[in-house]
Amino acid sequence: MEIRVPLSHTGKRLSPIEGGNLYRLRDRKFLLEDKKRLCAWALGTALLGILLMVLHAELCPVVYQPLFIIDHNQVDWRIAMTSNRVLGISLELIVCAIHPVAIYLRPDMEERQGGKPEQNSSTPLCLSSSHKEVMLDVELLLSALMFLRLYLVHRAVLLHSKVLLSASYRSIGSLNNINFTFRFVLKVLMNKYPARTLLVFIMFFWLSAAWMLRLCERQQQVETGGMDTALWLIAITFLTVGYGDVSPHTSCGKVVCLFTGVMGVACTAMLVAVMTKKLALNKGEKHVHFFMMDIQISKRIRHAAANVLRECWLLHRTTQTKDNSGEHRHHQRCLLEAIRVFRHLRLKQRKLRDFASEMVDLSKMQMIMCDLSANWNSSYHELEQRIISMEQKLDELGRSFQNTSELLTQALHRRRLDHR
DSSP states (O other), X not given: OOOOOOSOBTTBOOOHHHHHHHXXXXXXXXXXXXXXXXXXXXXXXXXXXXXXXXXXXXXXXXXXXXXXXXXXXXXXXXXXOOHHHHHHHHHHHHHHHOOOOSOBOOTTHHHHTTTOOOSSOSOTTTBOOSSHHHHHHHHHHHHHHGGGGGHHHHHHHHHTSHHHHOHHHXXXXXXXXXXXXXXXXXXXXXXXXXXXXXXXXXXXXXXXXXXXXXXXHGGGTOGGGSHHHHHHHHHHHHTTOOOSSOOOOSHHHHHHHXXXXXXXXXXXXXXXXXXXXXXXXXXXXXXXXXXXXXXHHHHHHHHHHHHHHHHXXXXXXXXXXXXXXXXXXXXXXXXXXXXXXXXXXHHHHHHHHHHHHHTOOHHXXXXXXXXXXXXXXXXXXXXXHHHHHHHXXXXXXXXXXXXXXXXXXXXXXXXXXXXX
16 A cells, blocks of 8 residues: 655645655655665575576586696596695685675764664664774775675686687697786787777776775765765876875775875886887888988988098198188188098997897898798709719719720730730
8 A cells, every 4th residue: 555645734834844754754755665676686686696606506517627627638627726726716715705794884873863773763784873883894894805806807808808719829829838818818908909908997997996985985974985086086196196185084095095006107107108119110110210311321421521521622722821820720620520520420320220230120030041041951952963963974984984994905905916
């Protein structure tokens, strides 16, 4: 049966106090409806968690254990359970077991009720006035430790990446002894999508740190307890600006701001590295740039050499006329300056060529060396074949000489017999 609360009675004017009570009753009705929906969502979430727990418990021995045995080539999965794996599993269980208690504490409850908690409250499970400071610290600590469950992000990114699922990646990586871990996947993402990866991380960290700061500061009834002020404080701390207009008041808030500053410095360093890589010249652009600079310096060197020769001729001409000593000194100074400019340009060209020689691509050098080695091998085989053919021809020539000598011997022997 639905209860309707009238805002006014016919023929009777309500006082402001009675009107306020009626409005509070109406708000209480709406809040009870919201509480009913929240309880339904909480029950549904709890049942979903139980269902997922059952599915996980049933799928582990069916899917994960055989996969683990196949990956590590083990007959029994207990053989591969080292102390490090046991420690990792224990830490994971501890992190997943952390959950805040279902208690919300109002700092002004005892003051409003004169130190006596209300007995006929309809929300006894959400509000508490006993052991306020202890329960507040416990709830705050457990709520902050809930963020440790974000370790599952790196596992999800690793398992859903194309690097792990690609057979070509795995075959080439196994030949080069590369372990496909989250660090390798993160390097691949930073190489392919650096701006997108940093933007997602910074936005997620900004919102998470702002909410944690609000959680730490809202119990003190200070300005940093609001979400907008917390977002502003985290932003200026992350960017290492620190205007000083707002500051944290609790120890928890100070720890959050300290961690935010450290992460801001790290992200700034990564951002500088990404921007440096984006603004740097590629290999082709560097070769073109250094080639044009070499041409320009060569032209300047020729002009400087021409200036040296000109000043030498002018100095030689002034030495013939010994009347004007001031002009002689002027040409001497010009000659020394021209020589200095010429030496400076030669040194600059040498440094430029040394730096350009260091830019030689190793893969290109390897290809050149492979081509040279192949040419040397082909030349060696060709020379070997020629030597073998020469040996065969020499053998044939030796046999021909031997046959010729035998024929000459026989002819001389017959001739001697004929003379006798």
